[in-house]
Amino acid sequence: xxxxxxxxxxxxxxxxxxxxxxxxxxxxxxxxxxxxxxxxxxxxxxxxxxxxxxxxxxxxxxxxxxxxxxxxxxxxxxxxxxxxxxxxxxxxxxxxxxxxxxxxxxxxxxxxxxxxxxxxxxxxxxxxxxxxxxxxxxxxxxxxxxxxxxxxxxxxxxxxxxxxxxxxxxxxxxxxxxxxxxxxxxxxxxxxxxxxxxxxxxxxxxxxxxxxxxxxxxxxxxxxxxxxxxxxxxxxxxxxxxxxxx
Numbered sequence: 457x458x459x460x461x462x463x464x465x466x467x468x469x470x471x472x473x474x475x476x477x478x479x480x481x482x483x484x485x486x487x488x489x490x491x492x493x494x495x496x497x498x499x500x501x502x503x504x505x506x507x508x509x510x511x512x513x514x515x516x517x518x519x520x521x522x523x524x525x526x527x528x529x530x531x532x533x534x535x536x537x538x539x540x541x542x543x544x545x546x547x548x549x550x551x552x553x554x555x556x557x558x559x560x561x562x563x564x565x566x567x568x569x570x571x572x573x574x575x576x577x578x579x580x581x582x583x584x585x586x587x588x589x590x591x592x593x594x595x596x597x598x599x600x601x602x603x604x605x606x607x608x609x610x611x612x613x614x615x616x617x618x619x620x621x622x623x624x625x626x627x628x629x630x631x632x633x634x635x636x637x638x639x640x641x642x643x644x645x646x647x648x649x650x651x652x653x654x655x656x657x658x659x660x661x662x663x664x665x666x667x668x669x670x671x672x673x674x675x676x677x678x679x680x681x682x683x684x685x686x687x688x689x690x691x692x693x694x695x696x697x698x699x700x701x702x
Contacts, residue, residue, distance in 0.1 A: 457487060457488070457489055457510060458487055458488045458489075458510060458512045459488075459489055459490075459491065459508055459510045459511050459512065460476060460488065460489070460490045460491075460511070460512055460513045460514070460515075460699065461490060461491045461492065461493050461508070461511060461513075461514050461515070462490075462491075462492050462493060462514065462515040462516075462517060463493045463494075463495055463501065463504070463514055463515075463516055463517070463520055463524070464494065464495075464516065464517035464518055464519070464520060465494050465495055465496050465497075465518075465519065465520075466494055467492045467493075467494040467517070468638065468639070470492060470517060471663070471664070471688065472490065472492065472515050472517075472692065473490050473491065473492045475688075475689070475692055476488075476490035476692070476696075477489075477490055479696075493514075495520075498520050498523045498524060498526075501520075501524060501527055502527065505546075511546050512545075512546055512547070512699055513543070513544065513545055513546060513695065513696075513698070513699030514543070514544040514546065515542060515543055515544075515692070515695060516541055516542045516543065516544060516583075517542065518582070518583075518584075518634060519582070521540040521541060521542055521582065521583025521584065521586075522539060522540045522582070522583045522586075524541065524544070524553075525539065525540070525541065525553065527551060528541070528544070528551050528552070528553045529550045529551050529552065530550060530551070530552040530553070531552065531553045532552070532553065532554045532555065534554070534555045534558055534590065535553045535554060535555050537590060538555065538558075538586040538587060538589070538590050539586065540555065540582075540583030540584075540586045540587065541553035541554060541555055541583075542554075542555055542556060542557045542583070542584075542587070542691065542695075543555065543556045543691070543694070543695040543698060543699075545698055545699050554695070554698050555587055555590075556690075556691040556692075556694035556695045556698065557583075557584060557587035557588075557687070557691050558587045558590055558591055559690060559691060559694040560686075560687035560688065560689070560690035560691030560692075560694065561587055561588055561591055561661075561687050561691075562591045562594070562595075563686075563687075563690050564682065564684075564686040564687040564690060565591065565630075565659055565682070565687070566595070568657060568659075568680050568682055569628075569657070570657065570680070572627055572655055573597070573627055573628040573657050574597060574598065574628075575597065575598045575599065575625055575626040575627065575628065576592055576597050576598070576599040576600075576626060576628035576629065576630055577599065577600055577602055577618070577622070577626045577628070577629045577630070577647075578592070578599050578600070578601045578602065578630050578632060579602045579629065579630065579631045579632055579633050579635075579645045579647070580601075580602070580603075580631065580632035580633035581601050581603050581612070581632075582632065582633075584632045584661055585601065585632035588630055588632055588661075589601070597628065599626075599628075600612070600613050600622075600626065601613075602614070602615055602618065602645075602647075603615075615645070615646045615647065618647050618648060619648075620648075620651055623647075623648060623651040623652070623656075624651070627653075627655050627656045627657060628656070628657050628659075629647065629656060629657070629658050629659070629674075630658075630659045630660075630661070631645055631658070631659070631660045631661060631662065631668075631670050632661050633645055634662070635662075635668075635670065636660065636662050636665075636668035636669055636670050637662045637664065637668075638664055638665070641665055641668075641669070642669060643669065644668065644669035644670040644673065645670055649673040649674070649677065652673070652674055652677035652678075652679050653677060653678065653679070654677070654678035654679060654680075655679075656674065656677070656679035656680070657679065657680040657681075657682075658670060658671055658674035658679050658680070658681045658682070659681075659682045659683075659684075660681075660682070660683050660684060661684040661687065662683065662684055663683050663684040663685040663687075663688050666683055666685065667681075667683065668683070671683060
């Protein structure tokens with residue numbers, strides 16, 4: 457039996473096991489299984505690999521997209537560039553890191569882009585944010601990263617620095633933080649929502665709930681909104697292809 461899985465912590469918000477189990481049933485794939493592995497510490501990763509020698513592929517979610525890199529033998533060009541992975545192929549004891557968040561985000565996000573969406577605010581700076589930044593650079597979209605750190609590095613600003621001028625000049629706003637994800641349904645990134653207009657495009661990588669408070673507030677102001685569900689499906693299918701050389 458070929459085993460695939462997901463590492464992260466906690467994993468209450470994950471759809472991967474349900475998605476792949478259903479995929480295997482619908483497509484008549486009988487020699488594969490998918491399991492969720494909620495490991496409280498990345499230091500437990502080697503023991504997980506040892507306990508499951510039939511693992512062929514792993515998805516990686518919060519908070520291990522960057523810290524798992526210390527255990528990787530080989531990296532794709534994209535991972536080399538951004539330093540974060542969400543998909544690991546395991547073959548003959550070797551681990552190769554890929555990033556299918558890039559594939560999923562770009563295909564999902566680009567469909568609703570308008571000509572005025574040339575500057576973006578990227579909320580959050582973790583592994584998912586790095587995949588988003590990669591796509592924005594590729595498409596020539598200028599961006600600022602918004603961080604809670606009060607002493608931000610060049611290219612970063614704090615939430616408190618987002619004023620009327622920035623909101624008008626950066627009509628594309630992408631939430632890469634866990635704000636609004638279960639169980640914190642009632643939370644949202646701390647931006648001045650009253651300054652949103654129909655010219656804005658709000659994209660939330662969170663997919664559960666399907667309409668976060670961040671997206672609700674955007675919709676109320678007439679902004680274009682999109683959640684991360686389509687991105688999730690696209691990245692999962694891209695991972696499956698990588699794991700199986702399809």
